[in-house]
Amino acid sequence: MKAKKKFWKKLKSKYKLSIMNETTFEEVMHARLSRLHVVSALSMLSVILVALTTILIAFTGLREFIPGYPDRGMRRQITMNALRVDSLAVELARRDRFFNSIRAVIAGENGRADSLTGEIAPAVKMNYDTVPLGASDEERNFRELVEERERFNLTLGALPTAASSENFYHCFPPLAHGIISSHFDESVHHYGIDLVAQQNANVSAVLGGVVIFSDWTLKTGYVIQVQHAGDFISIYKHNSELLKKQGDPVRVGEAIAVVGNTGEQTTGPHLHFELWRGGKPVDPEKYINFE
Helix, strand or coil, X not given: CHHHHHHHHXXXXXXXXXXXXXXXXXXXXXXXXXXXXXHHHHHHHHHHHHXXXXXXXXXXXXXXXXXXXCCHHHHHHHHHHHHHHHHHHHHHHHHHHHHHHHHHHHHCECCCECCCCCCECCCXXXXXXXXXXXXXXXXXXXXXXXXXXXXXXXXXXXXXCCCCCCCEECCCCCCCCCEEEXXXXXXXXXXXXXXXXXXXXXXXXXXXXXXXXEEEECCCXXXXXXXXXXXXXXXXXXXXXXXXXXXXXECCCCEEEEEECCCCCCCCCXXXXXXXXXXXXXXXXXXXXCC
C-alpha cells in the first residue's frame, strides 16, 4: 500500500522545465510539469496520430500505396473473375442436368432432372414389353407383313394430276402422333389442318426440299416453310422452336421444328399444317395419311 502511494506521489510530483538563452543564460520560458501530465499528453498525441492516419488511409488514395492492398484495377478484376466463376458454375450445372436427362432417356427412366442438383428424380423403369394397350402378336405379324410388302413402294401419297398419273410423291406425316382437331375448310379461310400433339414433339418435313422461310410472326408464332418439287410448299405454324434456317436443304421425314403454342392465334400446343401447290391451298388429308 505504501509502495502504491509512493508511486502515485512520484507521478504527481511537479518539475520545472526551463528554456534558457545559451549566450545570456536568460530564461526564455518555463513550465511546471509532472510525470502524469507528460504521460497524459503523450497518450493523447498518440490517439490523435492514430485517428488521423486511419482517416487518411480510409478516405484517400494513400491506401493504394500500402503493400498488399488491391488497387482499383485489381478490385475490378476480382469482381469480374467472381462473375465469371458464377457463370461457369451455372453452365456446369446446366450441362450436368442435360447429361443426366440424356442418361435417363437412354436408361429408359421416366424421370426428370432436378433443376438445382441435376440429379434424376426417382422414376419408374419402363418395360415396353408390358405397356398396356400394346400390340398383340397378330397385329405385330400383320404390321411386319405390310411393311415388307410396302418396303420399296414410294406411291403412298399420290398427287392427282389431270394431265399425267406419273407424278407420285411419298408424303411423310408432319407428326408421328397427332390428332386432327380442325380440318381443311377454304370457305372460312382455314387453309390447313390443326394437329394436337404433345408439347416439344418433333415436326418433320413431309417431302424433301429447301427452307424458304424460317422466322417469328406475331399471329402464328414461329413459322417454317419448305419448297418442294412439283411446285409444292408445306407450311408449319405455332412452333416453339425452329431447327432449320432459310436456305437449308431438308430431307423427307427430317425434323425441322418443335411443336409449341406460340402466336396470338393459338389455343394450346398444336401444329397448324398447310400444303400449297401452284399458289393455291390444297387439302393435306388427300395426300397424307394422318391416322
